[in-house]
Amino acid sequence: MSRQAGESELVHIAFDDTDSRLGRCTTHLAFKITGRLRAMGVKLVDYPLLIRLNPNIPWKTRGNGAVCIRVRTKDPDKVVDFVRQSVEEGSAIGAGANPAVAFLCGKIPPSLAKFSSIAMFDVLSRQKAEKVAKENGIEYFTFGNGQGLVGSLGAMGCLLESGDYTFELISYRRPENCGTPRIVDRNRVIECHGAFPDTFNSYDEKNKRVLIAPHGPDPVFCGIRGEDPDSILSAFSMLQPEERLDGYMVFRSNQGTNMHLQNLLKLNESKVYTAGYVRCRVKEKPQAMQGGHVLFAVEDGSGSMLAAVYEPTGLAKIAASLDTGDIIEIGCGIRKPTVKHPKVLNVEYIRILELACIFDVLNPVCKICGKRMKSEGKNKGFQCDRCKYRDIAATKVYLPKRRSIEPGLYLPVPKAHRHLTKPLQRYGKEKSGFRFSGLCRDWFGSGNFQASFGN
Ligand SMILES: [Zn+2]
Structure with a gap:
């Protein structure tokens, strides 16, 4: 980190993975640190940022949330020393936390912004994070296995200045x-x-x-x-x-804000643990399984994959009402394969774009008594059971099925929302x-x- 003496400098402070299940919390540490920075006369140049990263990362902390505090200070060294020490002392190191804290002076470089945008929906390694840090003069400290560096840089590079927040x-x-x-x-x-x-x-x-x-x-x-x-x-x-x-x-x-669902996934290229959205066609009628979950195959021109809608999302009934040929968009994360299943799309929302015309195929109705007739065999016409009327020219009737769902957006119930899920009332x-x-x-x-x- 390069520093100039005397001048007030812009310093980005980011940390992640300070919490454990035992009751520490990254935002609480941010609250403590911010309070002290204020007392030290440090000026914030934005609200402290709470940045949620790809929620599908299996080794994430509870909410996969990292914090970035952007300040102006005449004494960056003092700020760095104080924050580093606070993160070390305020983290649950040894109880499951693998914290990291990172500092950068000046503007956010493009490669850091890029790293951050990828951290919203993809898997990034600690090695990649170290490379970006070194290339950009980012000073960092890691504790435990240091996995928190990925989230720290993810938050630091996320300015939230051009989009939704x-x-x-x-x-x-x-x-x-x-x-x-x-x-x-x-x-x-x-x-x-x-x-x-x-x-x-x-x-x-x-x-x-x-x-x-x-x-x-x-x-x-x-x-x-x-x-x-x-x-x-x-x-x-x-x-x-x-x-x-x-x-x-x-x-x-x-x-x-649904920030993790902004990229279009192609089914044949989709990587495990990534998030995004897919425009696809329902390949076969969805089936409800034990526990009320619904599993169905979708295809997008590049390939096909199974999509899973879990009962607690409240979307299972909608999913079960889909039918072959429906055109939908789904927001999803990609679950890793298990012994029982290949990779699966975990559905986070369903947008029905176009309902297919589904027909019920029925026998024709008797012209004399109105009862449905019975087939006499292929190309042999139909006969009425009740009045014995025979109609050699009658054909099967295709009756458009009344669909129980309509095109539109379907979101999970609020209790099933992830931090990043955009709630219905935020649309627009x-x-x-x-x-x-x-x-x-x-x-x-x-x-x-x-x-x-x-x-
Ligand atoms: Zn009849």
Whole structure:
């Protein structure tokens, strides 16, 4: 990392894989680090970014989320030392975390941006990450097996400046409360959900489930997602949690944007663990299996593959209503082959583009009494069982089948959403770029924030 003394420098700080199942959390570390950086007089040049990467990576941490904080500082060395130490001390090293922290001064180079865009849907090796880091003068520190470097660079290279993005306010519990049940007033969540249409995934109306609070031992109290900082701050203020919290921070994020599903996959070239979308034709009538999952073959001109729709997504009924010849687009991740199955497309959404005409083939109706006749054999006409009327010229009748589904977009139920899944209400609200014009009021709260917040 090259540094100039005296001048205020742009520094990108990114880290990943600091959490484990035992209750540490990368965003919480970001909250802690940001609080200290503020106290050190370091200026942020964007909201801290929470970047979700390819969710199909099997060795990912829980949400495969990495963080990037972009700052201006006159003392990059001090910032680097402080953050490196915080990541080392604040990570669950030895308990499953393999953290990495990376620093870069100046502009984001194109090869880093490219690396990041690939990290959204593909598998990248640690070696590739090291190569990109070295080529671009990125200073990095890894702990454990260092797998976190891939996510760190993925987040660092993701500027979220030309496409869609969202915000999330994440609030944190005080250490003494971690591990105890979170008390969230369900009625207030429902109220917020109704009052702030620019928040999303707070409440699942159909399943009557509160979605903002996790259930594990991690320090996250709740997360409120939305289109802009104002609506999530207002919603959080309305929530009035009774538990005394450690604080909260507003992140800018690629959550809820389908960023992992932007590339068109070709079935004959599709790699295990990649994500994307496929335009295809249903090759045979889907079959429901044990457990309510639906498996069916699709083809796209390059090849064919099995697609799987799992029961918990709530999409199984739609999938089972598809038929041979239907033209669909599916968002999917590619599951590795198992002993029982070859590679399979794990379906994340279904867009029905065109329904095929499906016919029921029936015998003709008797002209005399109206009963369906019976075939006398090939080319021998039909005879009525009831009145014995015979019709040598009658032919089979092709009756267009009434389809139970319509063209359109079908998404999983909210509880089955991944962090990156774009919820239905966001369709049409996609943003086309971001220009930083300062952090909004109250974007960060710590200590005694509840007393003054919202006044
Ligand atoms: Zn008859």
